[in-house]
Amino acid sequence: MMGMNNSGELFDLGQVKMMKDALGDDFTDLALEFFVDCGRFASGLVAAVEAGDVSGFRELSHEAKGAAAMLGFSGISGCAGGWEQVAKDGGLPDLESVREQFPQLVEATRDKLPDLG
Numbered sequence: 001m002m003g004m005n006n007s008g009e010l011f012d013l014g015q016v017k018m019m020k021d022a023l024g025d026d027f028t029d030l031a032l033e034f035f036v037d038c039g040r041f042a043s044g045l046v047a048a049v050e051a052g053d054v055s056g057f058r059e060l061s062h063e064a065k066g067a068a069a070m071l072g073f074s075g076i077s078g079c080a081g082g083w084e085q086v087a088k089d090g091g092l093p094d095l096e097s098v099r100e101q102f103p104q105l106v107e108a109t110r111d112k113l114p115d116l117g
Contacts (some may be wrong), residue, residue: 034071049095054090
C-alpha cells in the first residue's frame, strides 16, 4: 500500500517521541487538530483529482505530507509525499486510490496512536 514507509510502519517513533517530549500533553491536542484537518485534506485531494487540478493537488499533498511528518505520522506523510511527486511529474493518482488510501491511513494512524503511550 502506498503510504507505508520502508519498514511498513505508520509512525516515525523517534519523531513522535521528540514531539511528545517537546509538547507534553499539547501533542495530543495537535494530533487531534491534524486529524480534523485530514477531513479537509481528503476532500480537497479528491476534488483536485476530479477537477484535474494538478497544481492544487500538489500543494495540498505537500501540506498534508509536512503536517504528518512533523507529528511523526510517516504512513500518511509517505502517501502524501508519493502523491506530491506524481503531481510534480505532471500527473494525478487514480481517483479511487485517493478516495480509499488516505482515509484508511488516517484511520489506522488515529487508531494506533494511543498504543504509543
